Amino acid sequence: MNDDFGIRKKPADRDSTLEKVDRVAEKLGFASREGRKRRNAVGPTMPVNVKLPEDTYNAFLKFCDDNELTYRKGIEKLLIKAGYIEE
């Protein structure tokens, strides 16, 4: 039975010396300057605004709904399938 209540255990190989160094450093103003990266960070983006025939529009929305994709991911998936970008 899983009785860990979802609590993440501290990995055994964590470097405790380094953790102590981090604590002392933070006390002296040497804090982490590296923000966590957003999970969906994609780098620079460009907008695309396009008018589609209704059938194409509906088909694209259905494709995204069926595959649980955002529109951005949907376009990306189609371009991967077409071989224009690598997965």
Next chain:
Amino acid sequence: MKQVIAFAASKGGAGKSSTCQIVAEVLSHHGQVVTILDGDPNEPQVRWRTGTSKLPITVIGDITENNVVKHINAVDEGYVLIDLEGVASRLVARAIAKADLVVIPFQASTLDAAEAGKTINLITEEEEIVERKIPFKVMLSRTSPVIKTRLETDLAAQLERNGLPLMRNQLNERAAFKSVFAYKTSLYELDPEKVNGIPKAIENAEAVTKEIVS
């Protein structure tokens, strides 16, 4: 045999990248194996490596607080020089924890001296945690090769009074040191037609390097 030297100062413009690059060039020119870990977000060392220098200096970029220890451990031999960013950060603290020597360059200004003091305090605290001495050397940088300012003399005297190890040699402000980044080559490969004072710069660079590694 591996020697890890961190160049740290929590203030930009103190001369970390220049000193790191110059020391790397001198060591490599004299046959030492040199790896630079470029921890400056502007990656001056990575950009330098895209140039034409034939010196076999390995430059590793994208150094972060999460990978700096791994990169230091991955090098088997030679000198590992860590060019750190000019801010007080966890990356700096972690690099210091792994260093055999920390070089703290600073310009002869009270602001720079105060920032150097912060780094020294951090080193002192870290020594207790890692249970070993972390040797450090303080070096005046970007000084005039001919005129010694009053402030320079005063700061040197102040450091001496506090028992802090100020290096005898200083990295002077020289066109050749700026030119190695501009032309992406080494002091030993600069074109004397384009840059003045190369022999004097090499003499200065070698004296500084000798004092750092001795």
